Amino acid sequence: MVVNGLLLGAAVVSLFPLLWMASVSLMGPGEASTFPPPLMPRDASLGNYRELFAHGGMAGYVANSVMLTAAVTLVSLTINVAAGYAFAKLEFTARDRIFKLLLGALVIPAQVAMVPLFLLLKQLGLVNTYGGVIVPAAASIFGIFLVRQYALSIPNDLLEAARIDGASEFRIFRSVIVPTLKPIIVTLAVFTVLGTWNDFMWPLIVLSDQELYTLPVALASLSREHVQDPELMMAGAVLTTLPVLFVFLILQRHYIDGLTAGSVKE
Amino acid sequence: MRAGHRTIIFAVLLALVLAGACRSDSAGDTVLRFWAMGREGEVVTELVRDFERTRPGIRVVVQQLPWSAAHEKLLTAFAGGTTPDVAQLGNTWIAELAALKTLEPLDRYVAASSVVQAGDYFPGIWETNRIDGFLYGVPWYVDTRLVFYRRDLLRRAGFSEPPTSWNDWRRMLAAVAADAAPGRHAILLPLNEVEPLLALALQQEEPLLRDGGRHGNFRSAGFRRALSFYREMFERDWAPLVAQVAIANVWHAFGHGDFVFYVSGPWNIGELKRRLPAAQQETWMTAPLPGPEGPGASIAGGSSLVLFRTSRHRAGAWQLIEFLSQPAVQRRFHALTGDLPPRRAAWSDRGPADDVHARAFREQLERVKPMPQVPEWERIATEVRHVAERAVRGGLSVDQAVAELDRRADRILEKRRWLLARRNE
Amino acid sequence: MTARGAAWLFVAPALLVVGVFFFVPVLAGFALSLTDFDLYALADLGNLRLVGLRNYARLLTTPLFWQALGNTLYFVVAGVPLSIAVSLGTALLLHSRLVRFRAFFRTALFTPVVTTLVAVAVIWRYLFDTRYGWLNYALGALGAPPVDWLGDPRWAMPAIIVFAVWKSFGYNMIILLAGLQSIPAELYEAARIDGASACRQFRHITLPMLTPVGVMVSILTIAGYFQLFAEPYVMTQGGPLQSTVSVLYFMYEEGFKWWNLGAASAVAVMLFILIFALTVVQLCLVRWQSAA
Numbered sequence: 001m002v003v004n005g006l007l008l009g010a011a012v013v014s015l016f017p018l019l020w021m022a023s024v025s026l027m028g029p030g031e032a033s034t035f036p037p038p039l040m041p042r043d044a045s046l047g048n049y050r051e052l053f054a055h056g057g058m059a060g061y062v063a064n065s066v067m068l069t070a071a072v073t074l075v076s077l078t079i080n081v082a083a084g085y086a087f088a089k090l091e092f093t094a095r096d097r098i099f100k101l102l103l104g105a106l107v108i109p110a111q112v113a114m115v116p117l118f119l120l121l122k123q124l125g126l127v128n129t130y131g132g133v134i135v136p137a138a139a140s141i142f143g144i145f146l147v148r149q150y151a152l153s154i155p156n157d158l159l160e161a162a163r164i165d166g167a168s169e170f171r172i173f174r175s176v177i178v179p180t181l182k183p184i185i186v187t188l189a190v191f192t193v194l195g196t197w198n199d200f201m202w203p204l205i206v207l208s209d210q211e212l213y214t215l216p217v218a219l220a221s222l223s224r225e226h227v228q229d230p231e232l233m234m235a236g237a238v239l240t241t242l243p244v245l246f247v248f249l250i251l252q253r254h255y256i257d258g259l260t261a262g263s264v265k266e
Numbered sequence: 267m268r269a270g271h272r273t274i275i276f277a278v279l280l281a282l283v284l285a286g287a288c289r290s291d292s293a294g295d296t297v298l299r300f301w302a303m304g305r306e307g308e309v310v311t312e313l314v315r316d317f318e319r320t321r322p323g324i325r326v327v328v329q330q331l332p333w334s335a336a337h338e339k340l341l342t343a344f345a346g347g348t349t350p351d352v353a354q355l356g357n358t359w360i361a362e363l364a365a366l367k368t369l370e371p372l373d374r375y376v377a378a379s380s381v382v383q384a385g386d387y388f389p390g391i392w393e394t395n396r397i398d399g400f401l402y403g404v405p406w407y408v409d410t411r412l413v414f415y416r417r418d419l420l421r422r423a424g425f426s427e428p429p430t431s432w433n434d435w436r437r438m439l440a441a442v443a444a445d446a447a448p449g450r451h452a453i454l455l456p457l458n459e460v461e462p463l464l465a466l467a468l469q470q471e472e473p474l475l476r477d478g479g480r481h482g483n484f485r486s487a488g489f490r491r492a493l494s495f496y497r498e499m500f501e502r503d504w505a506p507l508v509a510q511v512a513i514a515n516v517w518h519a520f521g522h523g524d525f526v527f528y529v530s531g532p533w534n535i536g537e538l539k540r541r542l543p544a545a546q547q548e549t550w551m552t553a554p555l556p557g558p559e560g561p562g563a564s565i566a567g568g569s570s571l572v573l574f575r576t577s578r579h580r581a582g583a584w585q586l587i588e589f590l591s592q593p594a595v596q597r598r599f600h601a602l603t604g605d606l607p608p609r610r611a612a613w614s615d616r617g618p619a620d621d622v623h624a625r626a627f628r629e630q631l632e633r634v635k636p637m638p639q640v641p642e643w644e645r646i647a648t649e650v651r652h653v654a655e656r657a658v659r660g661g662l663s664v665d666q667a668v669a670e671l672d673r674r675a676d677r678i679l680e681k682r683r684w685l686l687a688r689r690n691e
Numbered sequence: 692m693t694a695r696g697a698a699w700l701f702v703a704p705a706l707l708v709v710g711v712f713f714f715v716p717v718l719a720g721f722a723l724s725l726t727d728f729d730l731y732a733l734a735d736l737g738n739l740r741l742v743g744l745r746n747y748a749r750l751l752t753t754p755l756f757w758q759a760l761g762n763t764l765y766f767v768v769a770g771v772p773l774s775i776a777v778s779l780g781t782a783l784l785l786h787s788r789l790v791r792f793r794a795f796f797r798t799a800l801f802t803p804v805v806t807t808l809v810a811v812a813v814i815w816r817y818l819f820d821t822r823y824g825w826l827n828y829a830l831g832a833l834g835a836p837p838v839d840w841l842g843d844p845r846w847a848m849p850a851i852i853v854f855a856v857w858k859s860f861g862y863n864m865i866i867l868l869a870g871l872q873s874i875p876a877e878l879y880e881a882a883r884i885d886g887a888s889a890c891r892q893f894r895h896i897t898l899p900m901l902t903p904v905g906v907m908v909s910i911l912t913i914a915g916y917f918q919l920f921a922e923p924y925v926m927t928q929g930g931p932l933q934s935t936v937s938v939l940y941f942m943y944e945e946g947f948k949w950w951n952l953g954a955a956s957a958v959a960v961m962l963f964i965l966i967f968a969l970t971v972v973q974l975c976l977v978r979w980q981s982a983a
Binding site: 003004007008010011013014016017018020021024033034035036079082083085086087090091092093098102105108109110111112113114116117118119120135136138139141144163168169170194197200205215216217219220223233234237240241244245248249255259260 | 694695697698699701702704705706707708709711712713714715716717719720721723781784785787789790791795796797798799800801802803805806807808809810811813814815816817818820822823824825828857861862865866869914917918920921924925939942943946947952955956959960962963966967970
């Protein structure tokens with residue numbers, strides 16, 4: 001009883017801000033800034049959302065986030081899965097030493113690279129373009145690690161048999177490996193979608209044109225202008241959080257399995 | 267999913283990626299990118315429609331930036347090579363962008379222009395756009411800082427005229443504070459704004475930086491006096507220790523009588539007219555900034571329109587600047603924002619000269635001094651804000667504060683000293 | 692195509708991206724930290740000077756750097772134990788056999804982790820509002836006076852800590868839960884038969900068995916908490932009185948607001964050295980403890 005009570009309390013604490021966000025987003029202007037603070041709107045209305053889409057340019061930001069997330073996920077999945085498989089099952093010079101080097105790099109915080117990366121992208125003409133966000137994210141050491149971990153468990157006989165049959169490496173990859181790796185691919189996809197959608201600091205630095213903003217960047221900039229409009233801001237927060245929450249809820253098994261697989265095995 | 271479908275989706279997304287990664291203007295129309303800030307940014311979007319009507323084939327895309335992020339975004343654009351064609355620029359930033367060689371000198375454009383006539387502009391304001399002998403901006407509007415006050419509350423405390431000297435002001439602040447209900451104050455000086463303090467500092471004889479902008483001059487007697495006066499207002503609880511964001515709605519608070527004096531700029535004329543009910547419009551008025559001995563100077567502020575060197579449509583961009591400098595357009599701009607025109611032609615007919623609240627500004631504009639025109643000024647001003655806040659909250663004495671400010675300013679200016687020394691070799 | 696050739700093709704894109712867009716910038720970052728690259732240099736490379744370790748020396752005499760370091764350490768020292776304690780507590784609760792609707796609770800407690808940081812920071816900014824925020828309302832209901840969470844220099848960092856713990860505890864909870872679930876039940880059986888209380892079972896079975904996972908969790912959490920940035924950026928802009936300026940926030944302002952890229956790189960390098968050193972210390976401690 002106590003256990004369930006405590007868990008219920010914890011769940012309330014975890015979920016209250018999100019539920020409050022949804023509730024306030026449906027309130028009228030100024031309603032939330034009253035004392036005592038209201039829990040439910042008097043007349044729920046979609047006015048804030050309409051305002052955001054009509055004058056706030058939300059439609060553009062949503063589209064930007066969707067497009068960018070899709071692009072990064074697609075590109076990085078392709079590259080990470082191929083590399084992860086290769087590190088696990090294919091032979092090439094210094095394979096294990098290179099992998100150890102990559103693992104070591106995980107310790108380095110990305111911020112050390114940020115400033116020079118910005119200058120490099122400027123030389124390449126990628127500042128203020130989506131390329132500047134996609135290209136550095138096209139490969140991730142963590143993703144490669146995750147895929148390799150999983151791919152190690154593929155039985156070698158399977159590969160040998162296919163090779164003896166005369167299949168090329170690409171054929172084997174497409175027809176045999178990818179289907180076998182499906183669970184980890186889905187997990188990695190969920191990680192990437194969540195991570196890219198929520199990414200804030202780098203898009204903030206790289207994208208200067210307002211039309212290119214993704215939702216988190218747009219929300220941060222809106223929040224500095226519209227401090228006085230909590231209802232409007234909550235509507236923006238809902239739009240920013242809801243899609244990933246949705247993806248998470250549907251695919252949570254894969255996400256959580258991936259988390260624990262990567263960590264407990266150490 | 268079938269392999270064929272996967273390939274198609276892949277191709278489509280790849281196409282989207284490439285489309286997003288490369289940006290190109292559509293053929294045909296010239297597109298001018300114009301960055302504007304704050305309220306001006308909201309208003310100018312309307313004005314440029316007229317410009318587009320008179321110039322078919324030119325489209326103006328206005329990007330609005332909040333003031334809090336504008337400086338950062340401009341520098342980011344410079345660093346990333348993504349500057350717009352035209353921008354509104356606070357005139358304290360002109361020296362900085364000019365030093366980066368990112369602004370186009372406008373002398374020959376002005377010489378050939380019938381609309382932009384140098385002689386028509388207030389000289390003090392025009393000069394803030396001149397760096398090293400070149401003109402880098404055309405003033406768009408002027409602002410300065412002076413006193414907004416509640417006439418009725420001041421009268422109730424026994425004063426029929428606004429203060430003209432610091433001692434006057436001290437007496438009125440004390441009287442009003444004694445009268446005020448708990449939770450109310452005599453004056454609002456938001457801690458996130460450094461301009462009121464800098465205005466008091468500019469009233470002194472000593473400049474803020476010395477040696478041609480090579481060293482800080484904050485240990486001068488003048489700045490000490492200004493900082494002490496500023497600090498006094500908080501020590502005596504005439505001003506609350508708050509930053510702007512803590513005040514949900516500053517105009518309602520003013521109308522409500524939460525404070526009697528407010529040091530701010532001309533945009534608030536328009537805001538107060540819009541946001542306070544008609545019945546309350548008689549209760550507030552503006553007055554020039556009191557100085558140490560009598561009416562004092564204030565900041566020669568405002569924004570200019572600048573043209574970026576990297577612009578590929580300089581002729582069209584100049585036409586936009588000319589359009590916004592026409593006296594008629596300036597008067598319309600004033601009507602929409604409350605911002606004051608920088609050229610006398612826009613003042614002489616109806617419009618700003620009629621506005622009773624703007625009269626104090628007209629008077630103050632004759633007594634304005636510019637901030638030091640060094641590229642590092644924005645950073646130094648930020649340090650002044652931080653150190654002043656600490657001094658005001660009791661963490662530093664005035665002596666410690668001014669010494670610290672000089673230390674920080676000297677450090678910030680080190681590269682400038684090196685560059686100037688090198689140039690003289 | 693040979694098997695080896697194909698293998699290279701598989702890894703080439705990844706190695707190219709990681710090499711060019713990570714390793715090269717990291718090395719360049721170290722190099723940049725030895726120069727005074729700034730706006731003047733961006734305008735004209737002739738204005739660049741090689742200054743050796745002067746950026747580092749300057750940093751060490753910049754009061755704001757030490758304040759940022761202090762703020763960040765405050766955040767880590769207060770936030771990490773709190774976060775891990777909450778994670779462990781909720782993991783223990785979830786692990787209990789008395790739980791009903793385990794899947795629901797697990798999801799509910801994990802949800803804050805996947806939300807967009809900027810969005811929830813905006814939400815919490817209103818929850819922390821002095822007059823209309825729910826936190827002060829709840830405090831008022833308990834009889835406590837309202838707190839100016841984001842405006843008072845003493846309370847701003849605690850506010851951010853509360854928020855950060857709320858957002859991230861679910862992550863470690865899941866990992867610790869998996870760790871708990873991997874402890875063989877027989878151990879507890881044996882202990883119960885021997886008459887050990889729940890407390891003793893916790894101290895002598897749970898904690899030791901969880902240690903490897905716990906160490907990893909603490910290393911990752913500490914490294915993560917050192918990289919505090921988005922919360923001060925969205926909620927407090929480093930204020931009030933710069934009490935919430937973190938090392939990364941300081942680096943961001945130095946680098947991307949004032950464009951002192953040389954100094955900013957120096958800050959990043961120092962942050963890296965700090966995290967690296969702490970990780971090594973933690974690993975050594977563990978090895979020393981397990982040897983003892």
